[in-house]
Amino acid sequence: MAFVTVRDRDAWATIRGFVYQVDMTIIRWLDLDADEKLELERGEDIDFVGGEFRSLEQIKVRENKITLRSKEANEAMASFYEHRVANPTQKLVFRFVTNALVGKEKFPWSMEEKAIVVWNNIRQKKLNEEELWSSITKIRQFLLGIERPKKFNVETWKQWKEYLKKSNDNELHHFICSFEWGVHNPEPEDLKITIEKKLVEQGYVSDTSGAKNFSESLFCYIFRLLSGRGLKTLCKDDLYEVLSEFEINDVEKSILQFIEILIQQHESRISAIEEKVSQTAVGKLIWNVPHRANPHFIERGNDLEMLREKLNSGQLTAVTQTLAGLGGIGKTQMAVQYAYKYRKEYNIIWWIDAEHEESIRADFSQLAKKLSDDKDIESDEVEFVREWLSRNDKWLLLFDNAIDYKEIESYLPSPQEGHILITSRNQDWPIHPLVLSEFNRRQSIEFLMRRTNCSDATQEQDASDLAAELGFLPLALEHAGAYIRRKRKSFKEYLDLYTSKKVELLAVEGIPDSYHSTILTTWNISIESIKQESSLAEKWLDLFAYLGADQIPYSWFYDIEDSVDILEKDKAIEVLSKYSLVNINVDEHHASMHRLVQEVIRNKIGEYADEVLQRSVHVVSKDFSFDQYNYDSWVKCGKILSHAINVAKHILDLRVKNGNAISILLNLGLFFNHYSKYSTAQDYLLAAKDICESMVPVNTNWKSSILNALSVISLNRNKPEEAIEYIQTALSLTTEIDKKRATILSNLAVQKMNVEKNYEEALRLFIEALRIEHLIYQSDNADTAVTRNNIAECLAKLGRYPEAKVQHEITINIERSIAKETGSLNPNLATRLSNYGGTLFKMGKAKDAIPYYIEALEILEEAFPGDDYRKAYVMTEYGGALLKTGDAPGAFKLIDESYSMLLNTEKRNDPQTKEIELLRSFLLSLLK
Secondary structure, three states: OOOOOOOOOOOOHHHHHHHHHHHHHHHHHHOOOOOEEEEEOOOOEEEEEEEEEEEEEEOOOOOOEEEOOOOOHHHHHHHHHHHHOOOOOOOOEEEEEEEOOEEEOOOOOOOOOOHHHHHHHHHHHOHHHHHHHHHHHHHHHHHHHOOOOOOHHHHHHHHHHHHHHOHHHHHHHHHHHHHEEOOOOOOOHHHHHHHHHHHHHOOOOOOHHHHHHHHHHHOOOHHHHHOOOOEEEEEEHHHHHHHHHHHOOHHHHHHHHHHHHHHHHHHHHHHHHHHHHHHHHHOOEEEEOOOOOOOOOOOOOOOHHHHHHHOOOOOOOOOOOEEEOHHHHHHHHHHHHHHHHHHHHHOOOEEOOOOOOOHHHHHHHHHHHHHOOOOOOOOOOOHHHHHHHHOOOOOEEEEOOOOOOOHOOOOOOOOOOEEEEEEEOOOOOOOEEEEOOOOHHHHHHHHHHHHOOOOOOHHHHHHHHHHHHHHHOOOHHHHHHHHHHHOOOOOHHHHHHHHHHHHHHHOOOOOOOOOOHHHHHHHHHHHHHHHHHHHHHHHHHHHHOOOOOOOEHHHHHHHHHOOOHHHHHHHHHHHHOOOOOOEOOOOOEEEEEEEHHHHHHHHHHHHHHHHHHHHHHHHHHOOOOOOOOEEEEHHHHOHHHHHHHHEEEEEEEEEEEEEEHHHHHHHHHHHHHHOOOOHHHHHHHHHHHHHHHOOOOOHHHHHHHHHHHHHHHHHHHOOOHHHHHHHHHHHOOOOOOOOHHHHHHHHHHHHHOOOOOOOHHHHHHHHHHHHHHHHHHHHHHHHHHHHHHHHHHHHOOOHHHHHHHHHHHHHHHHOOOOOHOOOOOOHHHHHHHHHHHHHHHHHHOOHHHHHHHHHHHHHHHOOOOOOOOHHHHHHHHHHHHHHHHOOOHHHHHHHHHHHHHHHHOOOOOOOOHHHHHHHHHHHHHOOO
């Protein structure tokens, strides 16, 4: 029975990757037995046919490590399952071949094991019975939690997931045993040597000089073979024939030289990028510590030096150090002081809010942007950072307020070339923590004297008595010192006040057991004084108690309470700062509060909690507005993500029901959907939906927006039926003439066009959206121009070019009118012009398309001077039109400039950039 190939498995990702695939094909050819043959598609896929098995082999060259979470790994597993289904009578095995090393990931095993290694151990029968079935269960659970790779076939992925859900352990065991991870194969530059050695060893040539010539012949033969379409076969006899008769022609000699130059250029670019990143790190410290150095810091013995020695020791238990202890002991201050004291020893010092997984990812995302020079990153941002850190040294990551080791394990780079410092209240860590205790008496006296600026030695005994009453707790001493200095009190006067307030405070019921009474009392005294000095400062304390603890935007102090005079706001900020309840960093434009301070204040608010929280919700909702098409909104929302998450938690706890609460939950859903955290996104959106449906009357505008967002997540999670249900319900909430309805229809149409390739249905939906827009606006405008452009693109895909041409011309006229009416530049006009040029090109009118590309470039040059991906894309299309008209040199000049420009933009790692690189390379070859 013939073997069924279910899909073109082509992988011409890069020239370097293709060369690797050709060389690996030659090695497999040399290794064939007489009764075996190879079947080839176009490079990355080699099928061994011989005996009772067919072995499918996929070849991938990677710069980064491979894990079970990698996109290529998941595509390979799902593709192999699909081939098994399509060929039920054949015995198939699969081998994933790569030069990459195996990486670690967040996996149900201990951090010492790697998922792919465990997989191969199952194949090689290295596990006992109990380990075997336990590992298979963990693999199943892990794979079920992985989302579909972008652009991977939806139906194939759905079938693969169904198999994972429904197969029994024996069936999955058989699948694992049939799938081998062939990792850590030779690097591309080493394959030539391997080929030449095999040629000598197998007696085809007598020395390496002859082997080099034969190797080049084999390369050109395979290169020529794979350049054609269709299935090709190779056997051992073919090898003898090629080596005896095949000759390299002049064109192929040029290709060999050309490929060598290309690879050298590729390596040169990689080196240049790495050198640029390295120079950036060395030249300017990458730093985001949100706290200022504490001028009153008192070191406990030689803690900082000891910590430095542990971090420099090179042992895992010491490299990842933990400052464990109860709240208020000084863990964060120790970490801050270490960062400031030793900052000259590092190129990167990065602070990570480790209280929530979302905030950890957000801080990693910001670091990824710094390391990539704010350019787009093709891989997962966390993996990008981990890979970068594992290859570089002189960096320090500070995980602040970590819950436990499991929460941060998957974020730790391996190997660890730099230092990792963790602060946590939890002392149960699988590494040796540096456990902080209270100050001793001498340290407490020194701290109080320095904090209050007291030089009178006769006061030391009173300071000692006060410190003892406060239990020598650093945080309690800090707040007592701040109060004494602000109120010009003596240590004895504060001690008397503290004693009376402590009795009063401890008499109050409902104080959580986790609060330390000394801290509660010192804070209570300070809070009461703040109330007397500034009612606005008291309001701010209450409001900020519901936000994240760190990086509270400084602007929020001035944006809220509009009716209050700015002088009063300045005074309130001064009061908060003086009492040390809020740490204000003017240079970094943000503030922070201790988490325990927030907890105490929330506890004191009591019955007014709902009212105060609604003010916090209002503040956050004004700034947390996510737009997937606006990069600035990604950055802005990322910076205040922890505040949105904390406010959302309190919204759900206190069941706040208003539009601002829905807005925060909805935008959190949109944010996490954009970053492919579909489960988290869905949770927030469903919570928003529940609140919306519990309000009377139900706000149909909010609900339709929520349902529309849920439909997108369902599509991303391969649940088209669920998505359609959401969309239909969303549509039912809109009226016949409703802008929201038009938006939902257009979104559905885009999915039909780009995902399902159902162009007829997409066209119908776009036309309906345009009809609604015309009923609303009565004439064409910017919104209808977008819809008409989509209609034109859809018509072009259907081959209905004359109709597409009409729509393009209308959109161009609309955009020209807008530019004329506003008297300003209209970049959208450039988009319409280049799209029209693309349609003319498809119609075989490349020469007619050229003027539209030229005009589009003129507009974009004025709108976006310098390197810009939009200009680069139009240049590429313009180059394609010139090539069609026979102007190859002009085409190469444009495409070469386009490619160089893209390397300096956020699109440098996009698949489209890779395609342009290949086009440029073959044009260069053609010209040579």
